[in-house]
Amino acid sequence: QVQLVQSGxxxxxxxASVKVxxxxxxxxxxxxxxxxxxxxxxxxxxxxxxxxxxxxxxSYAQKLQGRVTMTRDTSxxxxxxxxxxxRSEDTAVYxxxxxxxxxxxxxxxxxxxxxx
Amino acid sequence: xxxxxxxPSVSVAPGKTARITCGGNNIGSKSVHWYxxxxxxxxxxxxxxxxxxxxxxxxxFSGSNSGNTATLTISRVEAGDEADYYCQVxxxxxxxxxxxxxxxxxxx
Numbered sequence: 001q002v003q004l005v006q007s008g009x010x011x012x013x014x015x016a017s018v019k020v021x022x023x024x025x026x027x028x029x030x031x032x033x034x035x036x037x038x039x040x041x042x043x044x045x046x047x048x049x050x051x052x053x054x055x056x057x058x059s060y061a062q063k064l065q066g067r068v069t070m071t072r073d074t075s076x077x078x079x080x081x082x083x084x085x086x087r088s089e090d091t092a093v094y095x096x097x098x099x100x101x102x103x104x105x106x107x108x109x110x111x112x113x114x115x116x
Numbered sequence: 117x118x119x120x121x122x123x124p125s126v127s128v129a130p131g132k133t134a135r136i137t138c139g140g141n142n143i144g145s146k147s148v149h150w151y152x153x154x155x156x157x158x159x160x161x162x163x164x165x166x167x168x169x170x171x172x173x174x175x176x177f178s179g180s181n182s183g184n185t186a187t188l189t190i191s192r193v194e195a196g197d198e199a200d201y202y203c204q205v206x207x208x209x210x211x212x213x214x215x216x217x218x219x220x221x222x223x224x
Contacts, residue, residue, distance in 0.1 A: 047213040102149040106158035
């Protein structure tokens with residue numbers, strides 16, 4: 001069965017960077033695009049970007065351009081999302097989600113807290 | 117950028133029909149997907165391509181899309197349907213995926 005397992009919660013100081021991982025299993029990793037979506041406490045879903053695990057190409061939300069980097073490691077079927085220059089507004093649960101017809105499988109979420 | 121507008125909340129009695137709208141400029145020309153999110157859980161896809169249901173989603177869930185409004189309809193609402201619901205489209209002009217602000221469905 002398809003599973004997306006994300007790394008654990010993180011606490012970071014303002015200005016630091018965070019890197020969240022998402023390990024995929026149960027399907028051919030390179031056959032499906034992967035998205036990252038975040039959700040601030042009590043807020044809605046915000047799309048962050050997409051990576052093609054096959055070639056590594058990416059596309060990011062305009063709002064996050066320059067601060068977000070998505071990469072993948074095909075040897076371990078893992079995608080990564082790194083967000084730099086963290087600010088308090090980046091405190092959120094970060095999800096990876098596989099794109100089948102749309103976002104059909106989601107990771108369990110990773111809480112990133114930005115606090116001094 | 118493309119904006120999707122949802123009502124913040126919808127309330128319905130058990131056994132009745134809930135309708136959650138998602139407004140956007142000429143949204144009828146786009147494919148709309150709907151997600152259900154319960155507290156502390158990841159979102160779950162309930163409708164894709166306007167009106168298709170993934171396997172495992174009850175037939176009580178249906179969708180439509182025309183003009184400037186897409187609608188998620190939940191028939192014979194149950195207590196377990198209480199959740200936040202989000203619509204989502206792909207905006208070709210910006211190559212961005214866009215979510216609506218979400219609607220909290222309360223079962224009275």
